[in-house]
Amino acid sequence: MNFWYFLTALTLLSALMVVLSKNPIHSVLYLVFTFFCISGHYVLLNAQFLMAVNIVVYAGAIMVLFLFVIMMMDLRKNMPDSKNTLTKLAGAILGGTLLVIMVAATRKMDLSGDATIANYSSQTGMVESLGKILYRDYVLPFELVSVLFFVAMVGAVMLGKREAGERNF
Template sequence: MEITNIWYFLSALTLLSALMVVFAKNPIHSVLYLVFTFFCISGHYVLLNAQFLMAVNIIVYAGAIMVLFLFVIMMLDLRKNMPESKSSLVKLAGSVVAGTLLVILVAAFHKNTLPAPTADNTANFTSQTGMVENLGKVLYSEYLLPFELVSILFFVAMVGAVLLGKREAGERNF
């Protein structure tokens, strides 16, 4: 199977599953379609020779974030939030916003046409394009200062979260 055929198949599958996320009546089914969408996007990463991004996408999005979505859905009272309880004004406003977004997207895609990937376009990639080794080299050479600043920022945020958590629990001896 040629790479463009795989790309078109994955793109169609991704769009179909993304539409099913929106149109599914059951929120659990929407979450499952979203997980399938993430797996299709991971397939696109494999076609781009970015295996690290594929693994991170599956671990972070399809794994961790979907578990959080499922916990939120389990906590909701789904009987109170049925679509029949929405007023006509809310439905009209949603339709107007969706139609405006559709017109903007069609105008943007009409103005800019993107070429589909072909074997000639993908021949430029080396076998090490999306590998972790190259990412580490760039991250620890060109972007070392921003990387270290972000790590300090995360550390300060973690210490602040611990202090706020202790203060709320009534333990102020930190």
């Protein structure tokens, strides 16, 4: 149990560094480290398949895509000089609202642990049971995430084409 607390603290620290880092490359590297920490949590939850998918898909492919987009854009040209106070105020209000919602949702959770232990079996994190749950109970969110990834990829291609068209080669 002590390793879980250490891994959780490491995950939260690296996720905080993603947000606080001024260099976008460092933010992506902290995000990769965060994904590896989350994979450690999957191992502790006996979900080896999710751990492997998290490392291969997120820490591998998605981070390569993020790095490609960051390298493709000229961030010095697109950086505003400073954020105005309205933008800062809106960010603070939205962040505070999200914090209040998360605290309210956490307070309503049942933390007794009886329900999770009763539903646990040796096949909990394996591919067959995960596939049944994913494609039976969560098919709509699964498809929405795939559409979201597709839209992000098309957006990255459109940004790349627009910038390539602006250059006079």
